[in-house]
Amino acid sequence: MVKAANISVRVQREDFDVAVEQKRITNGRRDIGAVVSFVGLCRDEQGTLAALELEHYPGMAQSELQRIGQNCTRRWPIQELSIVHRFGKFVPGDNIVLVIAASPHRQAAFDAASFVMDFLKTNAPFWKRQHLTNGENGSWVSAKIEDDQAADRW
Amino acid sequence: MVKAANISVRVQREDFDVAVEQKRITNGRRDIGAVVSFVGLCRDEQGTLAALELEHYPGMAQSELQRIGQNCTRRWPIQELSIVHRFGKFVPGDNIVLVIAASPHRQAAFDAASFVMDFLKTNAPFWKRQHLTNGENGSWVSAKIEDDQAADRW
Amino acid sequence: MKLVYFAWVRERIGIDEETISLPDNVTNVSQLLTWLKDRGEGYAAALEHSDVIRVAIDQEHADAGDSIVHAREIALFPPMTGG
Amino acid sequence: MKLVYFAWVRERIGIDEETISLPDNVTNVSQLLTWLKDRGEGYAAALEHSDVIRVAIDQEHADAGDSIVHAREIALFPPMTGG
Numbered sequence: 001m002v003k004a005a006n007i008s009v010r011v012q013r014e015d016f017d018v019a020v021e022q023k024r025i026t027n028g029r030r031d032i033g034a035v036v037s038f039v040g041l042c043r044d045e046q047g048t049l050a051a052l053e054l055e056h057y058p059g060m061a062q063s064e065l066q067r068i069g070q071n072c073t074r075r076w077p078i079q080e081l082s083i084v085h086r087f088g089k090f091v092p093g094d095n096i097v098l099v100i101a102a103s104p105h106r107q108a109a110f111d112a113a114s115f116v117m118d119f120l121k122t123n124a125p126f127w128k129r130q131h132l133t134n135g136e137n138g139s140w141v142s143a144k145i146e147d148d149q150a151a152d153r154w
Numbered sequence: 155m156v157k158a159a160n161i162s163v164r165v166q167r168e169d170f171d172v173a174v175e176q177k178r179i180t181n182g183r184r185d186i187g188a189v190v191s192f193v194g195l196c197r198d199e200q201g202t203l204a205a206l207e208l209e210h211y212p213g214m215a216q217s218e219l220q221r222i223g224q225n226c227t228r229r230w231p232i233q234e235l236s237i238v239h240r241f242g243k244f245v246p247g248d249n250i251v252l253v254i255a256a257s258p259h260r261q262a263a264f265d266a267a268s269f270v271m272d273f274l275k276t277n278a279p280f281w282k283r284q285h286l287t288n289g290e291n292g293s294w295v296s297a298k299i300e301d302d303q304a305a306d307r308w
Numbered sequence: 309m310k311l312v313y314f315a316w317v318r319e320r321i322g323i324d325e326e327t328i329s330l331p332d333n334v335t336n337v338s339q340l341l342t343w344l345k346d347r348g349e350g351y352a353a354a355l356e357h358s359d360v361i362r363v364a365i366d367q368e369h370a371d372a373g374d375s376i377v378h379a380r381e382i383a384l385f386p387p388m389t390g391g
Numbered sequence: 392m393k394l395v396y397f398a399w400v401r402e403r404i405g406i407d408e409e410t411i412s413l414p415d416n417v418t419n420v421s422q423l424l425t426w427l428k429d430r431g432e433g434y435a436a437a438l439e440h441s442d443v444i445r446v447a448i449d450q451e452h453a454d455a456g457d458s459i460v461h462a463r464e465i466a467l468f469p470p471m472t473g474g
Contacts, residue, residue: 055314057312057367057385060368060383063367097391121389121391125385140386141389142387143386143389
């Protein structure tokens with residue numbers, strides 16, 4: 001049997017260190033078989049993005065991520081689940097979000113991390129606005145239909 | 155357009171450092187949106203396993219992982235793919251395998267890492283034998299039907 | 309009752325939050341949106357396409373028919389784009 | 392032609408590798424397995440259930456009907472259990 005999952009959720013301005021988070025999960029344990037980590041970064045393929053600003057709903061951001069985590073660990077045999085979501089201003093290359101799932105089994109770890117990301121996209125109260133290199137500032141990023149579809153598949 | 159993927163494959167006795175591998179992939183880049191990493195560890199839930207020994211087919215292990223990597227990056231828009239597989243002796247908690255996939259898009263990164271793990275399990279020439287805490291030594295781990303099924307879904 | 313606004317809903321309405329007293333006949337989420345729309349130009353612009361507006365009651369996602377009678381804090385915001 | 396063995400195939404046969412000359416009528420993978428089975432007790436034990444034995448020709452996975460005529464190195468091993 002897999003013991004009840006530990007769920008850790010943080011909403012913060014500061015950067016995170018994937019290695020530190022991963023070590024906190026696996027250190028000294030003998031029962032973890034698979035660790036899947038997802039890092040979402042601020043991306044700029046065409047050189048048009050100067051910065052992203054991420055607004056969030058304090059309090060609800062934390063509790064909604066916790067709810068997503070609980071739904072996830074009810075569904076898969078997960079030993080440890082960590083979710084870290086940043087807010088504030090980002091330039092391309094910056095870390096935005098981290099999800100780590102540890103399980104005895106690889107498919108559960110993959111599914112859990114993927115599930116959390118899909119629901120985080122559609123349900124966690126964060127909003128992005130972009131500042132462009134051409135000086136155009138402040139347009140809000142539109143929600144994607146594909147993100148709703150990704151969450152619907154679970 | 156996503157540029158042709160860089161595929162890095164290593165078969166080694168030494169441990170790997172997830173953080174170092176991940177940094178090598180993302181450092182100084184602005185075009186990566188998602189990094190999925192998978193770490194497979196030597197696991198012992200019941201306290202019966204003293205150690206695992208991993209035998210491999212030198213040369214073929216490397217080239218088969220490379221082939222799996224190429225099949226993967228042909229299929230998804232992957233920017234960077236790293237595969238590290240260790241051989242030798244392991245105790246519970248030790249790292250065995252690492253797969254990191256970087257992509258502009260999260261689903262591609264998840265699928266790529268999962269695809270590589272599924273085919274690595276069924277196609278990469280590595281064999282595990284277990285040494286038990288009760289002194290029983292050397293029995294070979296049997297291949298799992300579920301692993302073949304996991305590879306068949308792609 | 310406290311109302312809080314985020315992202316372009318906040319920008320169009322022009323304030324982060326406000327405390328209001330609702331008329332007795334405004335008891336659920338969709339009635340609240342209809343009532344707010346008439347409070348001025350900013351509200352009308354923010355709630356023009358009220359079907360895309362998401363609502364949270366006491367920091368949990370809510371649907372159009374959900375009761376707001378016992379709510380302490382109601383949030384209005386556009387579809388989320390985090391991650 | 393060089394033959395290499397891994398895991399319990401290696402253990403049952405009792406050697407890591409060997410160089411052999413094949414008779415002219417052994418030209419594909421399944422003929423090789425049948426021929427090897429008759430070479431002694433260890434071979435018989437290793438290849439008892441020859442349908443589970445995996446074969447690689449020059450370090451690429453091969454099927455039962457694949458030709459071995461131009462092979463330099465043929466490997467025999469059980470189903471893989473890495474990862």
